Amino acid sequence: MLIREATAEDWSAIWPFFHEIVAAGETFSYPLDLDENEGRDWWLPAAPNRAVVAVDESGTVLGTAKMQNNQGGNAAHVATASYMVDPARSGRGVGRALVVHTLDWARAAGFRSIQFNAVVETNTHAVKLYESLGFRILGTVPEGFRHPARGYVGLHIMHRAL
Template sequence: MNIRKAQTSDYDEIWELFSEVIKTEDSYVFKKTTPKKDLKKHWFAPYMETYVIEGNGKILGTYIIKPNQIGLGKHIANCSYMVHPNTQGKGVGKKLCEHSINVAQKESYKGIQFNIVVSTNKAAIALWKKFGFKIIGTTPNGYKHSTLGYVDTYIMFKQL
């Protein structure tokens, strides 16, 4: 598996992955009806860096890294990760997380914060905890899960 910066030529393949992940409405805030044109502002905005991980000639996952806030809060990074459902459980998320931590350190971020981790996304929470992220806050009923209704969300943080 190889991780590299995303290119404009990856747009359609990232959209295919993105749309597969959001269609379950169980881990991301995007509605399954999010139009393809919105991918640019959610995954390719000028203030973020987008990476992909490839294997066997296909994009298996992707992540973005950006400042969590503007101005005096820009020293903390924010990341979002997506792994194609067909490749979940094969170490793709782990490699993306490792890579993002390295990128954040190289770019002199002081920490990484995840603003909304759905409490029912047990696999992601366990992975983030393995990398030293801690739950630092809970938003009661912060997410409208497609099958479970309102569930809590977590804010997770890792000091760098």
């Protein structure tokens, strides 16, 4: 697996699983009805922020991540990131590879830590992955997320020092 900068040409491969994940409404707090252009604007940020794709040996996009500073000004030393793995390609270590890539990028870019602002507590695979890589839950916003099947569930704030 190779992780590289995402390009505008990658969007056609990202959009189908991005749309599927967002429209399901189970893990992201994005509007459920984002169209393709809006989705691209949400996911492919302008520099110095960045997006990457994980591709296999044939060049197939397996997953993607976007990363940036969490806040500006005197809080700009804390990074944040979001991840999406094509559901048809889950279970192959793509998510883990993207998170590790983000940790390496954030260290190299001079960030002191990474904070995830909104990890849905029912997204147990993501929570377990993040914890296995040294993130910890700082707190949970009770009923901070309206899950389509489980109703109101908690929204974790997760953090890892670099």
